[in-house]
Amino acid sequence: MQKTDENVILIGFMGSGKSSVGKKLAGLLAVPCLDTDALIEEQEKMTIREIFAQRGQEYFRDAETRAVRGLTDRAGRYVLSAGGGLPLRAENREILKKLGTVIYLKASVQTLAERLARDTTRPLLQGEEPLEEKITRILSEREALYEEACSHVVLSDRKSVREVAQEIRRLIETL
């Protein structure tokens, strides 16, 4: 398969724009857009919040691994937006690399905090700790793994969803 025909996998922190950029990019490429969180919610018939509250984080992480394993025999090209914590497991990182070209959508703590300020859907961001501190702490635990999991980094600070999607399309056309 030509590199340019590969699936495009978007990884990155919560709020980095994976879902919105994924949808826009899928539109530009005229392929379906998949989202691991949506696949899991459909499979479990619960929201991510409910899964964390009722089953716990480990259960959710296992569901993520099942979701990406389930994609290994899927036919047809797609764009996949992966949940922010999915690349933490080595097995998941290996599977993502096999699934397609992995792009790390990177944004500054400030940008992430602005985008996530009013979010109530992400269990890991709830609680008393100030949002910027929480993002800084979790991101510092993850950054190296995001870098390891990807083949390319795309910066999303101060760019529109469309600009980022077009940048990724141009990037994959050069591969």
Ligand code: S3P
């Ligand atoms: C998580 C990111 C979320 C979702 C869950 C956990 C994480 O997905 O999977 O709340 O650990 O970073 P998004 O990155 O799409 O927000």
